[in-house]
Amino acid sequence: MNIGESGFGPGAAGPLIRKIRRFVHLSVQAEKALAALEGRRRAVAPHTRLIEQEQRYDHLSVLIQGSAIRYKLLPDGRRQVVNFVLPGDIIGLRGCVFEQAFYSVTTLEACVVSPLEPNEIQDFVGTHPSLGAAVFWVTALEHTRLTERLVTLRRRSAQHRVAYLLLDLHERLEWVGLAGNGVFVLPVTQELIADTIGLSLVHVSRTLRRLQTGGLVSLSRRAVHIRDIDELAHLADYRFATRTRANLGLLPRSLFEFGSEVI
């Protein structure tokens, strides 16, 4: 059933499959279809804008390798990062529902994506209805995380926020095998962190410094090392999403059956 586990090379299990597998049991059939999708690879240069806010767009793809951000430029010129796009995330899905983009998407580094032509998705999901279900599920997961962030980041101190973001990134990268034991590689700058959690660059710097001298984390140029995940999680009141178990039993079969192995 596993076509390959190590890395995301062609023919290996892609990050989207890995992520979904983490929570729901995929049928062989569904995995095959997804693998076919993730098999396509297109390189994207660093700092390329994939989607532009306020614009019509039809770019739809799965991020396979690298990282990107969804962000919005506010009228006063400041930038607010909505969230990080990590391998296994779908880019431009909301474009299926709304005409205009609400925010821009830009790659942070050299990336690999699996593109999907807009009209193609009709046949694709039409042939494999279970994939529509998977997409729905992924959407729900993202919504949940967004809410959690909304709740958690408000009214909490700078330390809380920074810690939370690091743990959030770590967990999401861990889902797709790109993080473990507190270590992950990501080109996060302090400015990026600031724009994400809504603090000034300066204050993020100070906060990180305190966390680092406290021995809790260490950041290098492009890697993050959380020395003691549990302690940091305690500090940030971070709940790992292991409890985010799927409960697809209640869902209409027409939308949510995964081949023969209904969850």
Add this chain to the structure above:
Amino acid sequence: MNIGESGFGPGAAGPLIRKIRRFVHLSVQAEKALAALEGRRRAVAPHTRLIEQEQRYDHLSVLIQGSAIRYKLLPDGRRQVVNFVLPGDIIGLRGCVFEQAFYSVTTLEACVVSPLEPNEIQDFVGTHPSLGAAVFWVTALEHTRLTERLVTLRRRSAQHRVAYLLLDLHERLEWVGLAGNGVFVLPVTQELIADTIGLSLVHVSRTLRRLQTGGLVSLSRRAVHIRDIDELAHLADYRFATRTRANLGLLPRSLFEFGSEVI
């Protein structure tokens, strides 16, 4: 095609239909099914907890009349309101996807809901696949608004935040015909506002006072009157969601066709 427009009495077009109609064109078929759903009415007493955070749940319903909040109690005892539940909103939808609730839902006043048995939804959406599409669309809309709030509320002053919340509520109520010209009825207390936008009660009080003495808004016990919507919107940098037009053309027909009148 319109079964009735005034109020939400039995037989009239319910708030969910009205909301959806606002953005996508519903087929007669789909509207009938929705009307049947919204036809059921169950009264709920004020301050009744419909869903409890961290609990398994299967409560699924559409709010017809009244108001509620989705909130979360943080470990330190504070309450964070995720958002208001207004007529036309679906309660407990995420319970279809996840086993545990991420937050609680409590009525703010006497409410009327249209309940849906969890196993019943299978037949319901199974018989009318277009309703699954409608649900998907509503979900996307909510997700979008959540993101907007995340982006807008961070890094903005107390005035911005308060103004934003009032405009948000007004617009959503206006979708279902419960607000207009800046006036709507809702039992919002200042504590509720504070817990929603992440400010202290005291500071909300001061901010509201300034807005009121400035003649921009006026709050009575249970009604809100925005004197000059445009000016307040300008102050809060609020964008009305008229541009939130649906773009279902890209979607797989299997999920998203609304009867014969595909959008």
Add this chain to the structure above:
DNA sequence: CGTCAGGTTGAGGATGATCAACGAATGTGG
């Protein structure tokens, strides 16, 4: 060796939190 992006550190100031007390409105029971 200069440039530039990214990071560090200091000083002063503003926004909003907290504590506290008081006032107003609503509801309840007699």
Add this chain to the structure above:
DNA sequence: CCACATTCGTTGATCATCCTCAACCTGACG
């Protein structure tokens, strides 16, 4: 209809967090 309780709102004073401005440092890279 009144007295009381309770919830909701107002206002003042003090304090902490975080922002802004500003200067300087560091490493990468041409």
